[in-house]
Amino acid sequence: xxxxxxxxxxxxxxxxxxxxxxxxxxxxxxxxxxxxxxxxxxxxxxxxxxxxxxxxxxxxxxxxxxxxxxxxxxxxxxxxxxxxxxxxxxxxxxxxxxxxxxxxxxxxxxxxxxxxxxxxxxxxxxxxxxxxxxxxxxxxxxxxxxxxxxxxxxxxxxxxxxxxxxxxxxxxxxxxxxxxxxxxxxxx
Numbered sequence: 001x002x003x004x005x006x007x008x009x010x011x012x013x014x015x016x017x018x019x020x021x022x023x024x025x026x027x028x029x030x031x032x033x034x035x036x037x038x039x040x041x042x043x044x045x046x047x048x049x050x051x052x053x054x055x056x057x058x059x060x061x062x063x064x065x066x067x068x069x070x071x072x073x074x075x076x077x078x079x080x081x082x083x084x085x086x087x088x089x090x091x092x093x094x095x096x097x098x099x100x101x102x103x104x105x106x107x108x109x110x111x112x113x114x115x116x117x118x119x120x121x122x123x124x125x126x127x128x129x130x131x132x133x134x135x136x137x138x139x140x141x142x143x144x145x146x147x148x149x150x151x152x153x154x155x156x157x158x159x160x161x162x163x164x165x166x167x168x169x170x171x172x173x174x175x176x177x178x179x180x181x182x183x184x185x186x187x188x
Contacts, residue, residue, distance in 0.1 A: 020053030022061075023187045028150060030180025032069060040069040040089060043152075043178045049098050057107055063098040063114050066091065066121075069176065090176070091122035092154065094133045102141070110146070112137035118154040129176060131155035137182075146184040153177050 030043040047065030054060050069090040096116025103109050113136055120130035131154060139148025154176040 022049070022051040022053075022059055024049050024051075024146060024184040025187070026146070026182055026184025028148075028180055028182025030150065030152065030178040032176065032178045034175075034177050036069070036176045036178065039071060040176075041072045042070050043180065044068055044070075045182075047094070047182075047184070049184075051098060051100060057102045059100045059102075061098050063096050063116075064094060066093055067118075068092075068122075069178075089122075090120070090129050092118040092120055092130060092133075094118050094135075096133050096135075100137075108140055108142065110137075110139055110141055110148075112139075112148070129155060141186075143188065144186055146186065148182050148184075149180070150182060151177070151179045 025048045026046070028045050028047065031037070032040040032043060045065055045067035047063055047067075049061060049063040051059035051061035071089045094114070094116055095118075096114040098112065098114045100110050100112040103111075114134065116133045118130050118133040133152075133154055135150055135152040137148045137150045139146060141147070
């Protein structure tokens with residue numbers, strides 16, 4: 001743990017000597033799909049990123065924010081997202097490293113990748129839904145705004161088993177997957 005902390009401190013100090021920085025705040029929304037779409041109807045999120053220019057077209061930094069999956073109105077079923085009518089969804093805070101590569105004649109097009117952890121902050125059984133966070137982005141940008149399409153995943157498919165007496169029950173939790181569109185404003 002100490003090595004990880006020291007590496008993070010040296011990284012922050014190393015980035016502080018870089019002149020070009022990009023602070024941006026945005027909003028995005030998406031539609032859950034796969035097994036996530038069976039229990040949740042929509043994803044909305046706010047995010048903020050602080051990126052440093054590592055090379056002329058490559059930026060690296062950190063991102064965070066708040067996201068909320070809203071549940072569908074349905075009766076409790078035997079799925080990994082079992083809930084009652086009072087369940088409002090799943091809220092999370094992503095804490096992730098963020099990278100962006102710009103290309104094109106004016107560097108207007110970009111691809112991005114966020115990797116980190118989604119911390120559960122609301123929802124029943126939310127600790128089962130939190131986990132590894134990843135987001136892949138593709139979009140267009142200029143000096144003030146960034147518009148992008150994304151695929152986002154939280155967690156990983158895993159099976160947990162519980163044994164009580166002579167009975168063993170298994171629960172499979174799938175990755176929370178969604179895709180959608182977003183926009184961000186760049187502060188200069």
